[in-house]
Amino acid sequence: TRTGSGIGIDDLPIRDELRGQTPYGAPQLDVPVRLNTNENPYPLPEALVRRIGERVTEAARALNRYPDRDAVELRTELAAYLSRTAGYEVSREQVWAANGSNEVIQQLLQTFGGPGRSAIGFEPSYSMHALISRGTGTEWISGPRRADFTIDVDAAVAEIAARRPDVVFICSPNNPTGTAVEAATVLALYEAAQAARPSLVVVDEAYVEFSHRPSLLSLIEGRPNLVVSRTMSKAFGAAGLRLGYLAADPAVVDAVQLVRLPYHLSAVTQATALAALEHTDTLLGYVEQLKAERDRLVTELRALGCEVTDSDANFVQFGRFADSHAAWQAILDRGVLVRDNGVPGWLRVTAGTPEENDAFLDAVRAMQKETV
Numbered sequence: 001t002r003t004g005s006g007i008g009i010d011d012l013p014i015r016d017e018l019r020g021q022t023p024y025g026a027p028q029l030d031v032p033v034r035l036n037t038n039e040n041p042y043p044l045p046e047a048l049v050r051r052i053g054e055r056v057t058e059a060a061r062a063l064n065r066y067p068d069r070d071a072v073e074l075r076t077e078l079a080a081y082l083s084r085t086a087g088y089e090v091s092r093e094q095v096w097a098a099n100g101s102n103e104v105i106q107q108l109l110q111t112f113g114g115p116g117r118s119a120i121g122f123e124p125s126y127s128m129h130a131l132i133s134r135g136t137g138t139e140w141i142s143g144p145r146r147a148d149f150t151i152d153v154d155a156a157v158a159e160i161a162a163r164r165p166d167v168v169f170i171c172s173p174n175n176p177t178g179t180a181v182e183a184a185t186v187l188a189l190y191e192a193a194q195a196a197r198p199s200l201v202v203v204d205e206a207y208v209e210f211s212h213r214p215s216l217l218s219l220i221e222g223r224p225n226l227v228v229s230r231t232m233s234k235a236f237g238a239a240g241l242r243l244g245y246l247a248a249d250p251a252v253v254d255a256v257q258l259v260r261l262p263y264h265l266s267a268v269t270q271a272t273a274l275a276a277l278e279h280t281d282t283l284l285g286y287v288e289q290l291k292a293e294r295d296r297l298v299t300e301l302r303a304l305g306c307e308v309t310d311s312d313a314n315f316v317q318f319g320r321f322a323d324s325h326a327a328w329q330a331i332l333d334r335g336v337l338v339r340d341n342g343v344p345g346w347l348r349v350t351a352g353t354p355e356e357n358d359a360f361l362d363a364v365r366a367m368q369k370e371t372v
């Protein structure tokens with residue numbers, strides 16, 4: 001990027017590994033139907049918006065002070081939410097929160113990765129796992145996945161044994177494919193990772209509330225090197241809030257405090273998240289609607305002759321296209337923005353409102369007519 005001064009990034013004395021890189025981010029285009037970033041299409045309910053106003057007003061009266069550095073009330077409520085919905089009791093000492101699960105992942109990599117260390121993920125997967133690894137000086141290892149996008153346990157175990165990574169990422173349900181991971185797979189990879197190093201295994205459950213299967217949270221029992229990360233960006237419909245969290249052994253929570261910035265979670269963020277947690281039942285009602293819409297997208301896309309990967313998330317991977325970028329453009333030309341994650345032959349669409357999904361399906365039909 002050229003600035004007004006004529007100086008570009010590469011003229012600056014930046015770290016070598018950042019040279020030639022581009023910042024993460026999907027195109028933010030102004031089109032009628034945006035189904036490209038796995039957001040929840042439903043705005044927060046009005047009662048919750050009012051409650052946020054109350055709680056933030058209260059917090060504003062104390063903004064001359066730093067916030068609760070340990071976010072004790074928020075972690076207590078997050079632990080209660082997890083215990084209630086994931087069928088496994090966790091305490092506040094096992095929960096840690098940060099500005100989005102991206103920051104949770106960053107703190108984990110700052111603590112368990114870093115220069116001279118490595119992290120592995122099974123690709124295609126959430127590309128920020130690799131990007132935050134690089135950003136923290138952690139070598140990235142791209143692990144294998146089967147053609148049907150499930151994790152090949154034998155191949156993954158062999159790769160872990162050979163490369164001995166310090167951090168292992170397992171994304172379930174996986175972005176961008178939608179594929180959930182079996183508990184037995186996580187356990188096999190955990191065992192392999194402990195035998196090889198031992199290393200930290202991070203199960204990224206950003207989309208788990210949309211899954212047909214239960215959370216893998218209970219796997220942390222007796223496994224101090226297993227972490228489950230979560231977010232309020234998807235199921236809670238609060239991507240703008242920036243609130244992610246993890247559950248793990250209390251020792252992991254103590255460890256990430258070594259790298260977290262003091263007062264990283266603002267009082268406004270904590271107040272807003274606490275208000276949202278008071279409205280969990282309403283928000284999980286929207287999740288049920290989105291799950292039904294996600295299943296409808298799978299069924300209707302298959303009826304249109306598309307190949308569709310089974311989805312446990314709030315998005316659907318569909319194809320296959322000889323030229324996926326051309327298909328992405330053809331759908332965009334009809335006013336619907338989906339995501340091209342660079343997985344050859346495939347695109348990803350986020351489940352929106354019923355009207356948005358209809359518009360998307362119409363766009364696919366129109367594209368098919370034109371190309372036949």
Ligand code: PMP
Pocket residue numbers: 037038099100101102103126171174175204206207230231232233239242243244
């Ligand atoms: N994990 C996965 C798998 C994701 O897809 C995303 C968001 N795209 C995140 C983590 C990060 O979300 P946030 O920082 O908003 O919590």
